[in-house]
Amino acid sequence: MRIIVLIMAITASVAATAFQHSATPSFLLPTRSARTVPFRATANDDEYPSYSSAIRRRSLMTMMAGGGGGFFSDLFGKSDGNNAANAYIGGNINSGKGPTNEVVKTVNGMRLRRLGGSDIIVSELGLGTQRWVSTDFNAPSKEDVFKFMDYAILDHGVNLIDTAEQYPIPSDGKNAKEGDSELVIGEWMKTRGLDKGEGRKKVVIASKITGGRNVTPKNIKKDCAGSLQRLRTDYIDIYQLHWPARYSPQSNWGQSLAYNLDSDKSPYWRGMGGPTSFEELCLAMQELIDEGKIRGWGLCNDNAYGLTGCTRTAMGLGVTPPCSIQGDFSLIDRKSEENGVAEAASPFNENVGFMAYNTLAGGMLTGKYMDRPAAVDNDDRAKVIEAMNNPRGRHDEFGWGRTLYRYRTDAATEAIADYNKIAKDAGVSLTELSMRWCRQRTLVTTSLVGHSNMKQLQESIKYFTKSNPLPERTMLDIDVSCGLLVSVRILENIAT
Incomplete structure (x- = not known):
């Protein structure tokens, strides 16, 4: 047995070395122009060798270990072909077009980045639509959002609109109904000639299926069809799960990240066959891709386990992996940098883009609640x-x-006060500091920002089209402030 294992190890090592120094089959690697440096427009393998090597290693191991007759599968016995994990699905598998977050081009001062390893290119600022035509006291109307899209997309380089079948929130079922946000976007695209053909390519639409137990292969297909009908288009660029298709503490927007075993084993999750598996999820999304109904897919309000579960399962199945994960992220909510998402999403690992929302923490990072509490x-x-x-x-x-x-916790309000001082020292507003900080984090591909009026949108675009980054000293001051605050809290807890 030891001899067999040794032979296997030597064989894998020799094969890997040969693979890295030989002409790699085109079907396993992205084109040369796609193997580029993150945050650059062009580069070559010598400038960014680690990414290219990582792609080659993953391709080799997939080829050797895959269900379609790979080296190790042949060695340990062939599959009977009935196991989903050994299935192979055709279609446009866009997982190796290049490293996530690389800047592909700039339009009217707005940088556009690659989303994951896909061929989907998104602006650093995306339009968040949760409150569009909702019943909120200051919700933008249909006329308002038409002006938003005209200004941002037609004139200022923004190309990404993020929505969901459940938007707007809040809705009352009369004046505002679920699905109305998609209807408004679809009507705007139709009237502007952006619903099909070359015009459609100017807009990147991300929508979401309501998550949880709603996520089944049947509902993925049915709900996607509903979104397509409301959006009046033939395809959705990025189709996302609004919440994980399983129990996860991440799905409560971070109110508590404690994993609760009792919640996971509850009848809601474990009854009726249990959660939708990663295999079923990946195969259902691939079916939509094969049918031309979506270009790529992603996750929302998920964590590193869900991200790697999906990417690794897709790799084993030979289908398209998720190209994005969307999450709550701001100066006072950095969990995605701390809980493994940033590491997992890296171009050197799963190569998945990150779409940040609530970058202003629901308005707290505008500073308007500093003088008088909520x-x-x-x-x-x-x-x-x-x-x-x-x-x-x-x-x-x-x-x-x-x-x-x-x-609005004590720690959050103290941090906001500190960040406001740093912003003043840097000669910018707290709002600008918060947005530009997100833009510069290596995790973030795009920031999804909601606006109540045109003035807010104009300010956002101004911040996202500034060519100069925040000074390194300012970025360091922010991190030092965050670290000191955490240390103080730890000492206070020990003392009490």
Whole structure:
């Protein structure tokens, strides 16, 4: 047995060496022009050898270990072909077009980056649509969002719109209904001639199927068809799961990241066959790709386990892996850099793009709540009534205020005060600091920002088209401030 294992190891080593120094089959590797340096427009293998080597190693191991007659599968016995893990699906498998986050081009000052290893290129600023035509007190109307899209997409280099079948939120079923956000986007694309042909290529549409137990192969197909009908288009560029198709502490937007075993074993998840498997999910998404209904797919409100589970399963099946993961990310919510998502998504690992939302922490990072607490936190009854009658934003509404309390903890409010001082030292507003900080994090491909009015959108575009980055000193001050705050909190907990 030891001799067999030794022979296997030597064979794999020799094959890997030969593979890296020989002409690699074109079907296993991206084209030369795609093997480029992240954050650059062009490069060659000598400039970025690690990415190319990683692609070759993964391709080799997939070829040797894959279900389609690979070296190790032949050695340990062939499959009967009935196991989903040994299936092979054809289609456009866009997993090796280049490294995620590389800057492909600049349009009107707006940089466009590669999303994952796909051929989908997205602007660094994306339009978030959760509140479009909703029942929120300051929700933008249909006329407003038409102007948003005209200004951002037709004139200022933005190409990404992120929506969901469940948007707008909140909705009342009368004045605003689920699906209305997609309807408005579809109507705008139709009236602007962007619903098909060359015009359609100017817009990247990301939409989402409602997650949880709703995610089944049948519903993936049915819900995607519904979104396509509302959007009035033949395909969705990025189709995402709004929440994981399994229990995950990440699916509650980070209110608590503690894994609860009782929640996972509850009848909701374990009944009726249990959660949809990674295999079923990957095969269902590949079917949509084969049918030309989506170009790529991704995850939302998931974690490193879900990301690698999907990418590794797709690799084993020979189907298209997810090209993106979307998550809550801001100066005061860095969990995706700390819980393994940034490492997993790296171009050297799973090569998946990251779409950040809530980059302003529900408005907390605009600074408008610094002088007077949100209504839900205020002990002064008169000021609570005043705030509720004239809300500054969602934190002054009791429903949203309770949902978004994670942005108003003692640690968060202290951090916001520190970041505001750093912003003043840098000569920028807290809002600008927050947005440009996100833009410069190596994890982030694009930031999805919601706007209530045109002035806010104009400011966002101004920040995202500034060619000069925030100074290294400012970025360091932010990280030092964050580290010191964490240390102080640890010491306080020890003392008490």
